[in-house]
Amino acid sequence: MSVEFKPALLIIDLQEDFCPPIGALAVTDGRSITPIINDLLQLPFVKKVATKDWHPPNHISFAANHPAPNNIPFTSYATIANPNNPNEIQTTRLWPVHCIQGTPNAELIPELDLSRIDTIVDKGKDPRVEMYSAFEAPFRNPLVKEASSGLSQILKEAGVTDVFVTGLAMDYCVQNSAKDAASEGFKTYVISEATKAVDPGPDGWGKTEEELRAAGIKMVSISGEEVEKVRQLAG
Structure with a gap:
């Protein structure tokens, strides 16, 4: 028996701080993808989820929260360390202060x-850990449950089978969100445009x-057969 096709659209961190002209961590041409995403939002995805970085001022990813001289943003x-297992560690890049909870620059554009x-x-939201993925912090042994977004449960409760990932930025939060979607058992795609x-x-x-590609995630086009399959759900 074939599994019913129930696709979801994820829009990762399309926030002011990640977009020109005022974003503290602006991705070049980040705003330009918005019309494409708005077109995708008109398709019959069973779940349409936008995510936001929502950091407290003392977040560990901010260079300003680390002692000099090793506190230069981007460099x-x-x-x-995993707060629940100090033997599990991660090396992470430090960033300018961005997406502070409740501020205009943390809002979706x-x-x-x-x-x-x-x-x-x-x-x-957890100041102790970096969290590029929209699902979980990177630590898995054990999971830092305080940092979990609950996204996996939201998608599974909706019966989602396939996840299409968009937003910012491809080489950080989009990538990690896609990998976690795949690890949660969803057939996962990143829409290149x-x-x-x-x-x-x-x-x-x-x-x-x-x-x-190594994680089994496919880069697809808005004009490709994978997105066309979503369009066809409209009948």
Whole structure:
């Protein structure tokens, strides 16, 4: 018996702080993907979810929260331990202060058609851990449950089978969200025209494509057969 096709659309972090002209962590041409995403929002996805970085001021990813001289945004790195298992560590890049909870720059950009989004998920709320994925913090042994967004449960309760990922940025939060979607058992795609990378070159976009492919995640086009299958659900 064939499994029913129930696709979801994920829009990752399409927020002011990730978009020109004022974003503290603006991705080049990040705003330009909005019309494509708005077109996708008109398709009959069974779940349409937007995510937001929603950081407290003391978040560990901010270079300003680390001692000099190793506190230069974009350049410095820090080692973070799993709060529940100090033997599990992660090295992470440090960023400018961004997406502070309740501030205008943490909001989804006004060009995005919010009327067609049924769920907004906040992530990155735990100050102790970096959280690129819209699902979980990177630590798995054990999971940092305090950091969980609850996104997997939201999708599973809706009966979702396939997840289409869009938003910002391809080589960070989009990539990690797609990988977690696949690990949660969803057939996962990244829509190439609906995302932009911090690094659009081979070390960013190119390397990310290779890693997604290795994880069983397919890069697809808005004009490809995978998105066309969603369109056909409208009858």
